[in-house]
Amino acid sequence: xxxxxxxxxxSCAMVLGxxxxxxxxxxxxxxxxxxxxxxxxxxPADAGTPERPLTPERxxxxxxxxxxxxxxxxxxxxxxxxxxxxxxxxxxxPRSVGVGxxxxxxxxxxxxxxxxxxxxxxxxxxxxVEEQAVKALVSPLAYGNADYAAAEARLxxxxxxxxxxxxxxxxxxxxxTALNWGKAIGAFERTLITPAPFDDFLKGNKAALSAQAKxxxxxxxxxxxxxxxxxxxxxxxxxxxxxxTQDYWELTxxxxxxxxxxxxxxxxxxxxxxxxxxxxxxxxxRNVAVTPPYFHDGSVAxxxxxxxxxxxxxxxxxxxxxxxxxxxxxxxxxxxxxxPQFAAVPSxxxxxxxx
Amino acid sequence: xxxxxxxxxxSCAMVLGxxxxxxxxxxxxxxxxxxxxxxxxxxPADAGTPERPLTPERxxxxxxxxxxxxxxxxxxxxxxxxxxxxxxxxxxxPRSVGVGxxxxxxxxxxxxxxxxxxxxxxxxxxxxVEEQAVKALVSPLAYGNADYAAAEARLxxxxxxxxxxxxxxxxxxxxxTALNWGKAIGAFERTLITPAPFDDFLKGNKAALSAQAKxxxxxxxxxxxxxxxxxxxxxxxxxxxxxxTQDYWELTxxxxxxxxxxxxxxxxxxxxxxxxxxxxxxxxxRNVAVTPPYFHDGSVAxxxxxxxxxxxxxxxxxxxxxxxxxxxxxxxxxxxxxxPQFAAVPSxxxxxxxx
Numbered sequence: 001x002x003x004x005x006x007x008x009x010x011s012c013a014m015v016l017g018x019x020x021x022x023x024x025x026x027x028x029x030x031x032x033x034x035x036x037x038x039x040x041x042x043x044p045a046d047a048g049t050p051e052r053p054l055t056p057e058r059x060x061x062x063x064x065x066x067x068x069x070x071x072x073x074x075x076x077x078x079x080x081x082x083x084x085x086x087x088x089x090x091x092x093x094p095r096s097v098g099v100g101x102x103x104x105x106x107x108x109x110x111x112x113x114x115x116x117x118x119x120x121x122x123x124x125x126x127x128x129v130e131e132q133a134v135k136a137l138v139s140p141l142a143y144g145n146a147d148y149a150a151a152e153a154r155l156x157x158x159x160x161x162x163x164x165x166x167x168x169x170x171x172x173x174x175x176x177t178a179l180n181w182g183k184a185i186g187a188f189e190r191t192l193i194t195p196a197p198f199d200d201f202l203k204g205n206k207a208a209l210s211a212q213a214k215x216x217x218x219x220x221x222x223x224x225x226x227x228x229x230x231x232x233x234x235x236x237x238x239x240x241x242x243x244x245t246q247d248y249w250e251l252t253x254x255x256x257x258x259x260x261x262x263x264x265x266x267x268x269x270x271x272x273x274x275x276x277x278x279x280x281x282x283x284x285x286r287n288v289a290v291t292p293p294y295f296h297d298g299s300v301a302x303x304x305x306x307x308x309x310x311x312x313x314x315x316x317x318x319x320x321x322x323x324x325x326x327x328x329x330x331x332x333x334x335x336x337x338x339x340p341q342f343a344a345v346p347s348x349x350x351x352x353x354x355x
Numbered sequence: 356x357x358x359x360x361x362x363x364x365x366s367c368a369m370v371l372g373x374x375x376x377x378x379x380x381x382x383x384x385x386x387x388x389x390x391x392x393x394x395x396x397x398x399p400a401d402a403g404t405p406e407r408p409l410t411p412e413r414x415x416x417x418x419x420x421x422x423x424x425x426x427x428x429x430x431x432x433x434x435x436x437x438x439x440x441x442x443x444x445x446x447x448x449p450r451s452v453g454v455g456x457x458x459x460x461x462x463x464x465x466x467x468x469x470x471x472x473x474x475x476x477x478x479x480x481x482x483x484v485e486e487q488a489v490k491a492l493v494s495p496l497a498y499g500n501a502d503y504a505a506a507e508a509r510l511x512x513x514x515x516x517x518x519x520x521x522x523x524x525x526x527x528x529x530x531x532t533a534l535n536w537g538k539a540i541g542a543f544e545r546t547l548i549t550p551a552p553f554d555d556f557l558k559g560n561k562a563a564l565s566a567q568a569k570x571x572x573x574x575x576x577x578x579x580x581x582x583x584x585x586x587x588x589x590x591x592x593x594x595x596x597x598x599x600t601q602d603y604w605e606l607t608x609x610x611x612x613x614x615x616x617x618x619x620x621x622x623x624x625x626x627x628x629x630x631x632x633x634x635x636x637x638x639x640x641r642n643v644a645v646t647p648p649y650f651h652d653g654s655v656a657x658x659x660x661x662x663x664x665x666x667x668x669x670x671x672x673x674x675x676x677x678x679x680x681x682x683x684x685x686x687x688x689x690x691x692x693x694x695p696q697f698a699a700v701p702s703x704x705x706x707x708x709x710x
Binding site for chain 2: 064067069070074075076080081084085086087088091092093097099100101290291292338340343344345346347348350353
């Protein structure tokens with residue numbers, strides 16, 4: 001080894017010695033970002049599709065109908081009644097309250113980014129937000145309408161909406177239908193996208209997350225949380241059994257649900273297929289820090305408790321307080337702003353309500 | 356009479372001949388404006404008083420609490436549930452629905468400009484908006500709280516509000532009280548003022564009203580409507596018997612109210628004093644065109660019908676279709692914009708709710 005080579009190596013060693021931890025940290029950050037980009041995806045501007053076009057007329061109509069109370073049987077219920085603009089698109093209740101004070105069996109998830117999930121509802125029995133909306137309209141619990149005809153009669157009585165329907169669904173002989181109500185509401189919901197610091201991170205801005213949030217992200221992936229909570233909505237892209245290591249209610253304290261006369265078995269409630277017992281859609285985690293309480297029945301109030309329970313139930317892992325704190329910091333980086341078209345509510349047409 | 360004087364008179368006659376109808380119309384308009392200014396008053400910027408100061412902290416707290424659902428016994432009720440930002444501060448129902456689907460005996464009036472009325476409630480049994488708010492909070496129908504202590508326990512559980520209360524009510528040992536809840540909500544409501552074209556007219560802009568609206572204003576005053584519907588809120592400044600010429604329900608179709616076991620007798624329901632039978636606060640008419648249905652029980656859906664019925668019931672006058680149309684045009688000039696701080700709802704603090 002000649003002197004020059006030695007000198008060079010020595011110089012390199014000096015440089016490495018001085019900057020080793022920095023370089024290592026940067027390498028780690030790049031690796032973390034790379035892993036995150038492999039597992040998650042930044043939010044798109046909206047959730048429109050060629051089949052579900054977001055025309056301004058359709059979005060505006062859906063925005064009004066979302067808050068319209070007079071289509072429900074008691075004149076009080078609306079999409080906005082459980083998905084409030086002032087509570088991040090939820091009602092902050094364990095389980096929602098429908099017409100006449102009837103308790104709905106499951107928790108109202110946030111409406112933000114929900115259109116990007118692979119199916120709707122905890123049991124996945126709604127294909128998309130449009131189907132979810134229409135079936136709520138004709139649900140005896142949510143809107144209290146007996147059927148499509150009853151809902152459409154209420155809708156057509158509100159004559160102030162006719163022109164809006166005609167513009168949103170041009171060329172249709174009778175545009176004021178329950179299905180178009182669902183399409184319009186779906187179009188509005190597909191605009192309710194809430195980019196968060198984590199999206200900036202995924203796009204390459206490594207400073208968008210705090211050191212603790214990055215630590216939490218690392219653990220979230222290393223521990224296996226992201227095995228299910230992945231993709232653009234950090235969850236919401238598959239089904240999974242809730243309670244892989246033990247019955248979920250042993251940790252969540254969930255009670256039996258009256259109308260099920262038992263604990264909630266997830267997809268089984270709809271399919272009656274034993275293979276679906278306790279299978280639930282993996283919850284999306286966007287805005288999770290601001291949308292308590294947690295789980296399908298809202299049985300857990302604190303995010304830290306929810307993280308601890310999930311670690312145990314799904315991964316068989318006893319998370320330390322530090323783990324929980326780090327993962328919580330990561331989950332907080334999924335909180336976006338309330339979309340302005342949702343925070344500012346429209347004035348509804350007053351004409352035509354049949355009292 | 357010399358030639359010069361004759362020539363001058365001739366010139367004047369020419370001018371007068373050409374412009375007579377115009378000048379007469381202008382004289383009429385000035386007279387109408389003068390009469391209107393004598394009877395009504397333009398809206399102030401807000402309804403704050405030295406005793407009810409509108410500090411930014413108090414208004415901001417009140418704005419959040421106005422929409423806060425978690426202080427009600429079923430987690431669904433709020434001021435905003437009956438006074439919706441998307442329905443001009445009402446719920447557009449004949450009679451409101453409180454906790455658990457319970458029907459409230461009277462119609463929810465708009466919250467806009469209401470702080471400027473001389474008393475609150477149809478029977479005037481609330482001195483101001485602050486008292487109205489607090490008593491709704493501890494009402495078994497509206498919020499479902501048994502008493503002040505129950506309401507305050509719910510309020511204190513929402514720990515995210517504590518700092519807001521401390522800032523809004525500095526120096527108080529325990530600022531999180533039901534009375535301060537009422538003061539904060541009152542402060543917010545005192546900002547909900549909706550200037551309308553009629554205010555521009557009252558300030559001297561004669562072009563602010565259409566010809567028909569002016570015709571309607573003229574009739575509104577000449578026929579005697581403004582004998583009671585006067586002042587800054589075009590009503591809301593006195594009590595009057597509803598049904599001076601005959602029982603009101605003969606024209607309104609009002610039904611007996613369950614909890615009264617009779618037709619609503621207005622102030623009598625509270626005072627049990629025969630002199631108060633059928634005495635109601637004269638309703639303010641600001642935003643009346645956009646806040647159907649009408650009367651204390653919402654028994655009439657159309658504004659034109661309400662005008663016709665009032666003419667007959669209170670003035671013994673059969674209004675013609677033209678009269679009704681003109682008066683309606685005037686009443687439409689009382690419609691203002693939804694205040695921006697009300698149309699855009701706040702995000703509420705999520706912390707601390709006890710499930």
